[in-house]
Amino acid sequence: MGKGYHVAVVGATGAVGQQMLKTLEERNFPIEKLSLLSSKRSAGKKVLYKGKEVEVKEAVPQSFEGVQIALFSAGGSVSKELAPEAVKRGAIVIDNTSAFRMDENTPLVVPEVNEEDLKEHNGIIANPNCSTIQMVVALEPIRQTFGLNKVIVSTYQAVSGAGAHAIEELKRQARAILAEEEFTPEILPVSSDEKHYQIAFNAVPQIDKFQDNGYTFEEMKMINETKKIMHMAELEVAATCVRLPVVTGHSESVYVEIDQDNVSSNDIKSLLKDAPGVTLQDDPAQQVYPMPADCVGKNDVFVGRIRQDLDRPNGYHFWVVSDNLLKGAAWNSVQIAESLVKLNLV
Amino acid sequence: MGKGYHVAVVGATGAVGQQMLKTLEERNFPIEKLSLLSSKRSAGKKVLYKGKEVEVKEAVPQSFEGVQIALFSAGGSVSKELAPEAVKRGAIVIDNTSAFRMDENTPLVVPEVNEEDLKEHNGIIANPNCSTIQMVVALEPIRQTFGLNKVIVSTYQAVSGAGAHAIEELKRQARAILAEEEFTPEILPVSSDEKHYQIAFNAVPQIDKFQDNGYTFEEMKMINETKKIMHMAELEVAATCVRLPVVTGHSESVYVEIDQDNVSSNDIKSLLKDAPGVTLQDDPAQQVYPMPADCVGKNDVFVGRIRQDLDRPNGYHFWVVSDNLLKGAAWNSVQIAESLVKLNLV
Numbered sequence: 001m002g003k004g005y006h007v008a009v010v011g012a013t014g015a016v017g018q019q020m021l022k023t024l025e026e027r028n029f030p031i032e033k034l035s036l037l038s039s040k041r042s043a044g045k046k047v048l049y050k051g052k053e054v055e056v057k058e059a060v061p062q063s064f065e066g067v068q069i070a071l072f073s074a075g076g077s078v079s080k081e082l083a084p085e086a087v088k089r090g091a092i093v094i095d096n097t098s099a100f101r102m103d104e105n106t107p108l109v110v111p112e113v114n115e116e117d118l119k120e121h122n123g124i125i126a127n128p129n130c131s132t133i134q135m136v137v138a139l140e141p142i143r144q145t146f147g148l149n150k151v152i153v154s155t156y157q158a159v160s161g162a163g164a165h166a167i168e169e170l171k172r173q174a175r176a177i178l179a180e181e182e183f184t185p186e187i188l189p190v191s192s193d194e195k196h197y198q199i200a201f202n203a204v205p206q207i208d209k210f211q212d213n214g215y216t217f218e219e220m221k222m223i224n225e226t227k228k229i230m231h232m233a234e235l236e237v238a239a240t241c242v243r244l245p246v247v248t249g250h251s252e253s254v255y256v257e258i259d260q261d262n263v264s265s266n267d268i269k270s271l272l273k274d275a276p277g278v279t280l281q282d283d284p285a286q287q288v289y290p291m292p293a294d295c296v297g298k299n300d301v302f303v304g305r306i307r308q309d310l311d312r313p314n315g316y317h318f319w320v321v322s323d324n325l326l327k328g329a330a331w332n333s334v335q336i337a338e339s340l341v342k343l344n345l346v
Numbered sequence: 347m348g349k350g351y352h353v354a355v356v357g358a359t360g361a362v363g364q365q366m367l368k369t370l371e372e373r374n375f376p377i378e379k380l381s382l383l384s385s386k387r388s389a390g391k392k393v394l395y396k397g398k399e400v401e402v403k404e405a406v407p408q409s410f411e412g413v414q415i416a417l418f419s420a421g422g423s424v425s426k427e428l429a430p431e432a433v434k435r436g437a438i439v440i441d442n443t444s445a446f447r448m449d450e451n452t453p454l455v456v457p458e459v460n461e462e463d464l465k466e467h468n469g470i471i472a473n474p475n476c477s478t479i480q481m482v483v484a485l486e487p488i489r490q491t492f493g494l495n496k497v498i499v500s501t502y503q504a505v506s507g508a509g510a511h512a513i514e515e516l517k518r519q520a521r522a523i524l525a526e527e528e529f530t531p532e533i534l535p536v537s538s539d540e541k542h543y544q545i546a547f548n549a550v551p552q553i554d555k556f557q558d559n560g561y562t563f564e565e566m567k568m569i570n571e572t573k574k575i576m577h578m579a580e581l582e583v584a585a586t587c588v589r590l591p592v593v594t595g596h597s598e599s600v601y602v603e604i605d606q607d608n609v610s611s612n613d614i615k616s617l618l619k620d621a622p623g624v625t626l627q628d629d630p631a632q633q634v635y636p637m638p639a640d641c642v643g644k645n646d647v648f649v650g651r652i653r654q655d656l657d658r659p660n661g662y663h664f665w666v667v668s669d670n671l672l673k674g675a676a677w678n679s680v681q682i683a684e685s686l687v688k689l690n691l692v
Contacts, residue, residue, distance in 0.1 A: 150657075154500035154599035156549045156588065174520055195633045202639040203502045203590060203597045205651050205665045210630035214611060214653035223656065236657035240599040240665065242502065244549060245591050251549045253500035253586040253599075265560060284556035287541045293548040305551050307560035310569065311496075311582035319551045319586065 004030025005346065007337075008067045008091070010059050010082065011074030012036035013045055015164045016096060019330035020071050023299075025050055027334055030341070037063050039074065061085035068346055071333050072096060087123030092346055094125050094333045098217075101126040101225060108228050110332060111339045112277040113140040118339055125336055128229060129221040130328025131155050131241065131250050136229050137301040137327070138320045139256065141275040142268065143230060147259025150236040153222065156244050156251035157207060158292060159199060161324050162188060166199075167247055173200035174245070189243055200245050207241040216241055249292025250328060252320040261313045268306050268316055277327070282306050290321035298323055299331045350376025351692065353683075354413045354437070356405050356428065357420030358382035359391055361510045362442060365676035366417050369645075371396055373680055376687070383409050385420065407431035414692055417679050418442060433469030438692055440471050440679045444563075447472040447571060454574050456678060457685045458623040459486040464685055471682055474575060475567040476674025477501050477587065477596055482575050483647040483673070484666045485602065487621040488614065489576060493605025496582040499568065502590050502597035503553060504638060505545060507670050508534060512545075513593055519546035520591065535589055546591050553587040562587055595638025596670040600663070607659045611652050614662055618649050623673070628652050636667035644669055645677045 007024070011017040017038075024031065036047055037059035046053045057063065059078065064070060064086035072079045072086075073096040083093045083100070100106040107117035108126045113136050118125060128136075135153060142148055159166040169187040176183035177200055185196035189206040197204055208217035215223075222239040226232075273280045281290045282304040290302035301322045309315025322328060340346040353370070357363040363384075370377065382393055383405035392399045403409065405424065410416060410432035418425045418432075419442040429439045429446070446452040453463035454472045459482050464471060474482075481499060488494055505512040515533040522529035523546055531542035535552040543550055554563035561569075568585040572578075619626045627636045628650040636648035647668045655661025668674060686692040 152498055152601050154586075156502070156590075171524060175524055178517060178521055178524075189633075193633060197633075197637060198639045201592050202637055203592060203595075204637055205597070205599075205635050206633060210633075213656075214630055214651070215656075238601065238655050238657070238661070238663060240500075240651070240663055242597075242599065244502075246547050246549060251551070251588070253551075253588065255498050255584065284560055287535075287539060287543075287552065287556075289551050291543060291548055291550055293544050305560070305586070309584050310559075310561075311584070315584070317584060317586055 004032045005068040006033040006035070006066050007031050008035040008037055008064060008070040008086070010037045010070060010072045010078065012047055012056050013038050013042040014073060015160060016073040016325060016329045019325045020073065020333060021047065021049055023326065023330045023334045027338065029334060029337060035063060035067060064089040064091050067091040069094065069337050069340070071337070073329065083124055092121065092125065092340060093123060094127060094336050096127040096329055096333055098129065098221065100124050101128060101221070102228065108225060109336055110136050110229055111335045112137050113229050114231070115339050118336070118343060118345055121345070127329065127333045127336065128225045129218070130161055130324040131157060131218070131252065132222050132225040132229070133328050133332050134250060134301045134320055134322035135222070135252055135254060136226055137277045138254070138272065138303050138318070140230065141271050142256065142258060145271055146263050148235065148256060149259060150257040151226065152238045152255040154253045155239065155241045156246070157241060158246040158248050158250055158324055159188065159243065160248045161250065161328070162191070165191070170199050170245055170247065173198060177201055199243060202245065204243040205240065207243050246292050248323060248325060249295045249321055250324040251292055253317070254320055255315065255317050257312065258314050258316065265306050265308050265316070272303050272306070277301055278303055280304065289319060292321055295321050295323050297326070299326050301327055350378045351414040352379040352381070352412050353377050354381040354383055354410060354416040354432070356383045356416060356418045356424065358393055358402050359384050359388040360419060361506060362419040362671060362675045365671045366419065366679060367393065367395055369672065369676045369680045373684065375680060375683060381409060381413060410435040410437050413437040415440065415683050415686070417683070419675065429470055438467065438471065438686060439469060440473060440682050442473040442675055442679055444475065444567065446470050447474060447567070448574065454571060455682055456482050456575055457681045458483050459575055460577070461685050464682070464689060464691055467691070473675065473679045473682065474571045475564070476507055476670040477503060477564070477598065478568050478571040478575070479674050479678050480596060480647045480666055480668035481568070481598055481600060482572055483623045484600070484618065484649050484664070486576065487617050488602065488604060491617055492609050494581065494602060495605060496603040497572065498584045498601040500599045501585065501587045502592070503587060504592040504594050504596055504670055505534065505589065506594045507596065507674070511537070516545050516591055516593065519544060523547055545589060548591065550589040551586065553589050592638050594669060594671060595641045595667055596674060597638055598666040600666055602662050603658065604660050604662065611654050611662070614652050618652070623647055624649055626650065635665060638667055641667050641669050643672070645672050647673055
């Protein structure tokens with residue numbers, strides 16, 4: 001390992017946990033000791049980190065003795081139970097679940113947008129929802145420079161956001177349909193919900209369960225988290241979230257209204273070209289625009305198809321794509337850890 | 347055949363042409379003589395109509411002698427060349443290409459919306475773009491009852507809109523990816539455009555070529571055709587069109603602003619429940635909403651996920667799904683033919 005911090009990864013065997021380890025490795029994050037934790041079921045498994053086998057242990061309160069940074073991605077109930085135990089033992093928790101995101105004492109952080117909020121932490125820092133993160137990375141430079149008052153987003157989300165079982169289900173169904181065989185949907189749209197639907201060669205307008213107001217929890221996460229991260233309670237945000245037969249890479253069709261009428265598409269493009277965490281891919285004449293198949297394994301948020309609304313001079317449309325397991329989860333979490341180090345908060 | 351009209355189908359061997367024949371058969375359209383026409387390449391093929399083999403002949407100007415109704419779906423250049431020849435010989439042309447849609451002397455018709463426009467025809471009647479048709483069927487009852495001033499749509503479009511070769515390409519790529527084999531994209535997003543991209547397990551934000559203003563022709567079709575069909579030059583319409591790995595069934599995430607502030611989601615649901623050509627599928631508590639996999643082979647437009655915007659009381663979001671080969675093409679064309687008969691225009 002080497003000189004650095006005692007880091008714990010909770011949910012180390014899951015889809016996001018595995019990406020967290022890969023990202024810590026790639027970023028060469030300063031780790032002196034690494035504790036890999038999981039549910040009882042996965043405990044005992046061996047996982048590779050920098051070429052060495054590390055045994056995964058069952059996560060219990062005592063697992064966090066001496067831990068300085070704990071990355072949680074093992075579901076909301078695990079975070080609710082064990083994150084406070086980790087904090088009690090002196091760890092800073094970076095939580096990738098929705099358990100604490102809207103808690104008013106918990107900063108909800110995308111480093112490109114509100115890194116400063118880390119200074120207000122009380123032990124737990126929440127990592128936002130994947131579809132929120134990639135959108136606010138694209139929105140923040142626009143807000144800073146031109147002001148922002150309305151956002152309408154329709155998402156095109158990959159199945160890996162629903163975990164490894166959902167990826168398997170998509171592949172299993174695709175194989176069955178191509179072979180003209182029968183199959184029974186079992187996981188998507190929401191494994192704990194009553195009905196399950198075909199995802200292969202389909203589009204399902206439900207991610208997470210429905211609230212009484214007709215919006216899904218995923219849609220409400222995008223709405224509420226965007227306002228919290230950007231410190232704009234008054235920002236108008238609307239979302240429609242849709243699951244697609246894509247393995248990895250969320251896409252978003254975003255419409256915004258800015259505070260100025262005299263801006264051009266080229267102004268927005270120039271701005272995003274140099275924005276932190278953004279790669280501009282916008283050249284229609286050359287058929288250059290972001291696509292999920294191209295973003296896999298990359299940390300950036302890709303933006304393209306930027307064009308002015310034909311009716312409202314302050315309206316802009318664009319297309320945002322990112323790897324939902326990286327910037328949407330693992331990379332944003334590790335990036336928060338890097339910011340904590342940089343700001344001397346750990 | 348029986349008592350009725352002399353009907354010609356141009357492009358009889360294509361994906362839409364085949365659906366036209368199936369629809370004419372199912373509707374028991376009064377046909378006395380049926381001329382199946384195609385390019386030279388497909389001439390000589392035999393096609394079944396009501397159990398009888400009909401030989402497909404090469405479409406030439408003389409093919410339209412005696413024809414009363416000619417359904418065209420063989421590409422814009424064929425329509426431009428032969429539709430006037432058919433009209434010259436006394437036929438009424440129902441054209442499924444974009445050749446005449448924005449021509450000011452040509453009615454652009456969705457019978458649920460503007461059937462009366464058929465009375466102004468000058469020989470050619472244009473069938474709108476597939477993604478436009480399903481949207482205006484859902485919008486028109488709202489416009490009539492509550493007024494309509496703004497529409498923002500993001501589409502989720504199936505590959506069959508790009509023809510039979512695109513369906514084969516999607517399946518071929520999906521098989522290759524599942525088998526971890528190499529493949530070369532050849533058709534999508536636009537076969538005549540320079541670059542071709544993976545469509546299986548991907549989302550491609552380009553349908554048709556790009557215009558200089560950064561919008562694709564598909565997006566401009568949705569914008570311009572919607573205004574023309576609804577007779578609302580002043581309606582604000584914006585579109586983002588995206589191709590998905592779905593074989594058949596276009597979906598649309600639609601946001602509208604109506605002229606009234608005191609309407610509820612239930613008012614919109616009640617209205618659409620009884621609207622012509624619409625099937626309401628909207629019960630979030632029971633996970634009931636439209637999906638492309640469920641709409642295939644059905645003539646209706648399916649609407650669900652209707653909910654009020656959380657910021658603007660006159661804003662509504664909903665989800666519209668329809669079989670792009672049927673209501674989006676073949677069924678709307680045959681429906682126009684039925685309207686012509688009903689209105690004594692043929």
